[in-house]
Amino acid sequence: MARGAEGALLLFLICFDFGNGLHFEVLHSRNESKLLPKHIHPVRQKRAWITAPVALREGEDLSRKNPIAKIHSDLAEEKNLKITYKYTGKGITEPPFGVFVFNKDTGELNVTTILDREETPFFLLTGYALDERGKNLEKPIELRIKVLDINDNEPVFTQDVFVGSVEELSAANTLVMKITATDADEPNTLNSKISYRIVSQEPASSPVFYLNKDTGEIYTTSITLDREDNNDPPLGICCLVSAISHMW
Numbered sequence: 001m002a003r004g005a006e007g008a009l010l011l012f013l014i015c016f017d018f019g020n021g022l023h024f025e026v027l028h029s030r031n032e033s034k035l036l037p038k039h040i041h042p043v044r045q046k047r048a049w050i051t052a053p054v055a056l057r058e059g060e061d062l063s064r065k066n067p068i069a070k071i072h073s074d075l076a077e078e079k080n081l082k083i084t085y086k087y088t089g090k091g092i093t094e095p096p097f098g099v100f101v102f103n104k105d106t107g108e109l110n111v112t113t114i115l116d117r118e119e120t121p122f123f124l125l126t127g128y129a130l131d132e133r134g135k136n137l138e139k140p141i142e143l144r145i146k147v148l149d150i151n152d153n154e155p156v157f158t159q160d161v162f163v164g165s166v167e168e169l170s171a172a173n174t175l176v177m178k179i180t181a182t183d184a185d186e187p188n189t190l191n192s193k194i195s196y197r198i199v200s201q202e203p204a205s206s207p208v209f210y211l212n213k214d215t216g217e218i219y220t221t222s223i224t225l226d227r228e229d230n231n232d233p234p235l236g237i238c239c240l241v242s243a244i245s246h247m248w
């Protein structure tokens with residue numbers, strides 16, 4: 001079994017759609033990506049090849065991006081061995097099943113469904129190159145598939161009704177309360193950033209509240225609140241607020 005130090009390498013060739021045809025991208029460990037045109041055969045090196053994470057956008061038909069990845073055994077090709085490729089992991093051998101399918105002869109991997117990041121934010125697959133007896137001809141290789149977020153979740157208020165109170169004759173800019181909403185999109189991105197606004201308030205003629213659109217904090221304006229003046233409705237003041245997610 002003279003598999004020399006330069007070793008058999010399982011190359012993971014990943015097809016990226018750059019908009020002007022397919023390229024193969026091969027990432028090398030501890031080095032930056034190298035773009036190799038299709039016709040150039042990657043040169044074997046001592047270090048193992050690793051895979052670039054594949055990024056797929058949620059909520060869209062990805063069929064034209066297929067195959068999204070491909071494993072290729074250098075050794076099998078060099079020695080002209082009959083090889084069977086296999087993938088395992090979430091989306092194939094673990095639920096949700098059927099997200100990916102592969103061709104055992106070519107090593108090509110296809111995505112078959114529309115992805116939902118809020119359901120599965122990423123997939124970790126393992127690729128195998130097996131010989132005729134079903135043994136690993138190459139060291140199994142990992143493929144990470146990240147699902148890219150789109151702004152597909154509307155913000156939802158954490159309570160149906162927020163009740164606040166403020167003393168009468170409070171100074172201007174007194175913090176009355178804070179309203180909050182949440183959004184299931186990817187945290188700390190624009191997709192999940194929420195803006196608040198006051199839709200209406202009573203009395204409308206002289207608004208007594210303003211709101212910080214980023215924090216949801218509601219403050220008094222310089223209009224003096226006088227409970228006895230605002231007896232209709234009895235508690236004086238009410239606000240209707242809405243939350244929107246950016247880019248909605």
Ligand SMILES: *[C@@H]1O[C@H](CO)[C@@H](O)[C@H](O)[C@H]1NC(C)=O
Pocket residue numbers: 030031032034
């Ligand atoms: C990475 O690859 C480039 C050539 O593509 C080479 O010039 C550079 O030295 C390599 N860096 C490391 C850290 O191996």
Ligand SMILES: *[C@@H]1O[C@H](CO)[C@@H](O)[C@H](O)[C@H]1NC(C)=O
Pocket residue numbers: 063066067101102103108109110
């Ligand atoms: C993967 O998709 C390509 C392109 O649509 C198709 O030619 C190929 O047959 C598909 N392979 C499998 C295993 O579904």
